[in-house]
Amino acid sequence: MLQEPILTGSQNCEECPIRHRAVCARCETDELQRLEEVKYYRRxxxxxxxxxxxxRMDFVGSVVLGVASLTQAMEDGRTQMVGLLLPSDFVGRPGRAVAAYDVTATTDVLMCCFRRAPFEALIEDTPHIAHRLLEMTLDELDAAREWMLVLGRKTAREKIASLLSIIARRDAMLHIRREDGPVVFDLPLTREAMADYLGLTLETVSRQVSALRKDGVISLEGKRHVTVPDISRLLEEAGDDMDGGLIS
Amino acid sequence: MLQEPILTGSQNCEECPIRHRAVCARCETDELQRLEEVKYYRRxxxxxxxxxxxxRMDFVGSVVLGVASLTQAMEDGRTQMVGLLLPSDFVGRPGRAVAAYDVTATTDVLMCCFRRAPFEALIEDTPHIAHRLLEMTLDELDAAREWMLVLGRKTAREKIASLLSIIARRDAMLHIRREDGPVVFDLPLTREAMADYLGLTLETVSRQVSALRKDGVISLEGKRHVTVPDISRLLEEAGDDMDGGLIS
DNA sequence: GATTGGCTTTGACTTAGATCAAGTTGGGAC
DNA sequence: GTCCCAACTTGATCTAAGTCAAAGCCAATC
Incomplete structure (x- = not known):
């Protein structure tokens, strides 16, 4: 089902749809070479x-194919998803040996991993990579903060629309797409996972998805295949200003 | 009201209660010297x-005294605080010229600022500082994700207890304090600011603070001065496991 | 083709927190 | 002192979302 990704030393991070944002072949060919020695794939x-x-976590890595989720749980079972890991997203924290969150494969996932110790050594003496990692972390921080607004202040309907927007946007980054055409994608999450991300119950998620369908904001084929005829309508439903800063 | 902070080149980041975590005198005396030239204070x-x-934002900096807040607003006026900036917290993002959030002084604030360009240059050729900045950013990311659990899944009472725990913990870092004694601090936030941080209304905040007072979890002198007789009781109310990971 | 078991939807009812509307408190200006 | 005003509290009511319960819908398995 999953195919081995094509990821050669000559690959360009700007053009390659599946980018290892932390280790870009265009900029760090030599360093990438070093990492190749400790790189391995896991499904x-x-x-x-x-x-x-x-x-204990002795690797860092990034998602190549599929979707994974970061979740936090309370003792009584309440859970909150705190991050959605889409292709090119980074997992693990240099300098930390113990995982802080549960990481779960939401769909089939292929991860590209590096042993932590050599990766940290690489960061230590390759400022450029450390710099990129900082940039990625700052982006993630922005995304987390954006999500705090969703969790704290948006209605159930706005939350659903926000989630669909994020997935649509990230999906659009992977596929070449005509401007302003309908956006089509498969939901990589169950209703329950959506609920965990949005701080809702799965019943409320189901009801609001149905409502958005009835109102023509989206249409569904089966339970997961979504068509968004007018993406700006969806963004409006999400309560965002149109400039679209959900994921920077 | 605010006094100029004592911040000499010989100051030790482990001992000094007001630490510029980004530029630690103990580790980077020379580099700090460079920064002194572009450092200035603002009240x-x-x-x-x-x-x-x-x-436009052409400085970065850190809070020296007081409390500031990062907030995001929707067009219709709903607002969500996405970060609480306590002494030693960093403001601004290297590499970004435009502020992404509203930053407001919640109490009187003294900030230590550095012009962005020289600061970025310093990061560029001082890996150690870049590394520290990455660590700080990762800590902030963890804090943001912890807060996502608070916003998404906790009840109003748990939210209040969580906020009080954070403030109590951060406050305890600034003052030498007997183990297990009562914790005493002044709330640096109005009820409205608390509500904005917690995704509640100010009325609900007021009611739940009163409830925690009636139940003996906290006691109040005036509206802002809080005494926590038993900090572990407060953590229990917050729904946290006792290991205390709220702010890493 | 019937059966199972995960998802998902939908309905009826409950509730935590929001909203609306008075009051109260307390510190600073005069 | 008293007046003022912003910050806060408290009460009454409303509502969005949660809870509980019962079907429905595939896709995989027997």
Whole structure:
């Protein structure tokens, strides 16, 4: 089902749809060479845990194919997804040996991993990579803060629209797409996972998805295949200003 | 009201209660010397804006005294605080010229600022500082994600207890304090600011603070001066496991 | 082709927190 | 002192979303 990704030393980070944002071949060919020695791929099936909070973690990596999620749980079972990991997103924290969150494969996932120690050594003496990592982390921080607004202040309907916007936008980054045409994608999340991301119950998610469908904001084929006829209508429903800063 | 901070080149980041975590004198005396040339202080009165979202921002800095807040606003006026800036917290993003959030002085604030261009140059050729900045950013990301759980899944009472825990913990870092004694601090936020941080209304905040007082979890002198007789009781109310990971 | 079991939808009812509307408090200006 | 005003509290009501319960819908398996 998953194919091995094509990722050669000559690949250009601007053109390659599946970018290892932390290790860009265009800029750091030599360093990438060093990393090739400690690079390996891992597959996970949909629903499988990638790592549990508290586990020892001796790799960092990035998602190549599929979708994974970062979640936090309270003792009584309430859970909150705190990050959605789409292709090119980075997992793991240099300098930390223990996972802070549960990481779960939401769809089938292919991850590209690097052993942590050599990766940290690389950061140590390759300022350029450290710099890029800082930039990525700052982007993630912005995304997390954007999501705090969603969680704290938006209505259920706006939350759903916000989530669909994010997925549509990230999906559009991977595919070449005509301007202003309808956006089509498959939801990589169950209703329950959506609820965990949005701080809702799965019933409310289901009701609001149905409502958006009835109102013509989206249309559904099956339960997961979504068509958005007018993306700006969706952004409006999400309560965002049109400049679109959801994921920077 | 605010006094000029003592911040000499010989100051040790481990001992000094007001630390510029980004530029630690102990580790980077020479580099700090370079920064001294572009360093300046700015004061803000309680309630004043420090910078508006969208404004050009040609400095970075850190809070020395007081409390500031990062907030995001929707067009219809709903607002969500996305960060609480306590002494030693960093403001601004290297590589970004435009502010992404509104920054407001919640109490009287003294900030230590550096012009952005020289600061970025320093990062560029001082890997150690870049590394520290990455670590700080990762910590902030963890804090933001912890807060996503608060916003998405906790009840109003748990939210209040979580906020009080954070302030108590950060406050305890600034003062030497007996183990297990009562924790005493002044709330640096109005009820409205608390509501904006917690995704609640100010009325709900007021009610839940009163409830925690009635139940003996906290006691109040005036409206802002808080005594927590048993900090572990407060953490329990916050729904946290006892290991205390709210701010790493 | 029937059966199972995950998802998902939909309905009826409940509730935590929002909203609206008075009051109260307390510190600073005069 | 008293007046003022912003910050806060408290009460009454409303509502969006949660809870509980019962079907529905595939896709995989027997």
């Amino acid at each position: 996970f099936e949909a629903g499988q845990p990638i790592i549990w909070c508290g586990d | 803000f009165e309680a309630g004043q804006p420090i910078i508006w979202c969208g404004d």
